[in-house]
Amino acid sequence: MKIDLHSHTTFSDGHLTPTELIQRAQTMQVDVLAITDHDTTDGLAVAREVASEQFPALHLIDGVEISTRWQSFEIHIVGLAIDKQHPQLQAFLKQQQQKREERAVKIAEKLAKCGFEGVLERARRYAGDGQITRAHFARVLVNNYQVSSFEKAFKLYLGKGKRAAVKAEWPAMAEAIGVIQQAGGRAVLAHPIHYDMTAKWLRRLVAEFSAEGGDGIEVVFPGINADKQTFVQSLAKEHNLLASAGSDFHFPGRWTELGRCGLASDVLTPVWHDWDLNVANSSIKEPV
Structure with a gap:
């Protein structure tokens, strides 16, 4: 089964519309897809309608990617299997x-x-x-x-510290984790090696994310080599975090493509381990 739990549409910084993304997923033979636009769920309803009509075998997961702050870093947290209509989530996203x-x-x-x-x-x-x-x-x-x-x-x-950089007043990680979980979802630390921090700081980040109730961490994503992947997997195991995988897809390209970042580990528990993936195009609200 080909699973991709991190992708974007034109409702944030992706280049494909929700319709085009669903069609791309079909072309790339993706079985399970999460759409995780930045701080919005506005593209999910269209995507689900298109998937139901054109690609009924696809398991579409409602998601979002939330920007947060930790120390001096902007940290992204992916919410998976959320109730996209949850009032507290929507108020937070506004x-x-x-x-x-x-x-x-x-x-x-x-x-x-x-x-x-x-x-x-x-x-x-x-x-x-x-x-x-x-x-x-x-x-x-x-x-x-x-x-x-x-x-x-x-x-x-x-980029950070450059001439046109602006530091947004994003919420703390704990707030984002809480609102994702209130909406029935799982909070996943996105692409942990992409934050331009040392291994020591990354250890601190993952430890605090876990302590604040985070559910999982992306252990497979573009740009991670074998050594760093082993390191991230060891952090996931140390802090009992579920493992997630996603392409962080924005547009078709040589280095990023839907479904290319599969999870293969006999040590870690996948974030989807207790989801019901037997019902095609189902809207997963809470773990079984």
Whole structure:
């Protein structure tokens, strides 16, 4: 069974609409897919409708990826098998969306001081009905201002400590974990080696995430080599965290593709170990 529990659509910083993502999942023969847009669940209803009509064999998991703060780091927590209509979750996400809007305005102001005028309007056009993210600003810089690549846009302007970086006032990890679990979901620490921290700090992060009630950790995702994967798996085992896997898919590419990051471990318990995956396209609300 091919399982991918981390993907994005145009409702955040993905390049494919929910319809296109479902069609891509079918092409890549994905059996279980979680859509985890940044701080929004707005694309889930469309995706479920399309899956029901076009790809009924797909097990679609309702999810979200929430931005949080820990120490000086922005940490992402994926919520899996959530009740997307849960009122506390939706109230929380509205607050997150307002913070994203406030950050976008400040980023645009800083980029204007760097000589890039009119970026906010262009970034909004890329975002469409979705959440505006730093990736939309990177697209503007690459497509309109001769910045050579996404990586260069972050390295020079948008990354941590750079000229147009803006620190959003994200909530603490414990708050995000709590709201995910109130909505019947499981809270998973996303792509833990991507936070530009030392192994010592990563140990602290995972320990605190676990102590605050986190359920799982991604142990398979793009950009993780064998040694780091072994290290992350050892942290999962040490703190009794469930194991998750996902491509963090944003668009078709050489390095990221739906269904490529499979979990194979006889030591760790998968985050989906007690989900009922026998009913195609079912909406999983709570563990069995």
